[in-house]
Amino acid sequence: MSGQASEIYDEYTSFVESDANAAAEMLQKQMSEQGYLFFRGLVPADEVRSVRRSMLEVLSAAGWVNPAYDLMEGRAMPGQEPLTEGQPEYAAAYREVLRLPNFYNFPCHTALMAIAQKLLEGDVFVHPRRIGRITFPGSAAFATPPHQDYYYIRGSVETYSCWTPLGDCPRELGGLAVWPGTHNLGFVEHSARHVGAVGGHGIPVDESQAQWHTVDYGIGDALFFRSYTIHKALPNLTKDRLRLSTDNRYQISNDEIDPAALKPHGIGGK
DSSP: OOHHHHHHHTTOEEOOBOOTTSOHHHHHHHHHHHSEEEETTOSOHHHHHHHHHHHHHHHHHTTOBOTTSOGGGOBBOTTOOOOOTTSHHHHHHHHHHHTOHHHHHGGGOHHHHHHHHHHHOSOEEEOSOOEEEEEOTTOGGGSOOSBOTHHHHOSOSSOEEEEEESSOBOGGGOOEEEOTTGGGGOOOOOOEEOTTSSSOEEOOOOTTTOOOEEOOBOTTOEEEEETTOOEEEOOOOOSSBOEEEEEEEEEETTSOOOGGGGSOTTSSOO
16 A cells, blocks of 8 residues: 555554355344445456456547556556546546446346345345446545435435445555444435535545544455445545446335436436
8 A cells, every 4th residue: 555545544444344145134233233234255256357347448448548558457548637427528438338238237246136135135126327436546636525325315215335346446546435333323414515526515524533444445345335324435546547436226126216316327416
């Protein structure tokens, strides 16, 4: 880890790891206590690499990937200005990502669905709003601030998010950090405005009091958390690497759902 990243994350605690083979009651208990479940190597690495390659082929065609390196390294093109959601150039490439069959099908992988089934114990519905993140180096100002997904999801509170890096994601590349136990606060007003950041609205947090959990993610790792759990994106502090990830939502099919969650990402919300 770089010196800058090490200094930032010295006070962060590693995730408590969960066992995908544990009984539903055990995983539900852990989720109730922590507000998250973290699994190492939940999705086979080869299947994650397939999605990663498809995404990088799209980004390479957009001129964002340095051809001097192996495509799968995801090295940003020298001189490329950081892009983010809401910008026309970003949106054009992102629409192509959303059309990729293996990207769209990823949240329905049997390993992910098995965890969702254990948490929900009913007819699981995967939100059609598949979400991908392409985080450029030098884009710290765009990092998603502390927030609860319910602010954007609405619908049923009993909706679970799953964040998955599409490749190894050490802390300096900018993974996700979670503040355990904060789901017990209920809904918190998102009164902090972060101009330019993904999402834009956040929860005011005194970082000296926050107790963030994160980890150096490996390929195939998956993080599930409740809609009220406060979490944030870490900045991409690398010099030239793109961070690719996806987050998706699961709920009981008959529970309330916001109509925006049925639309493609970028139409109607986060």
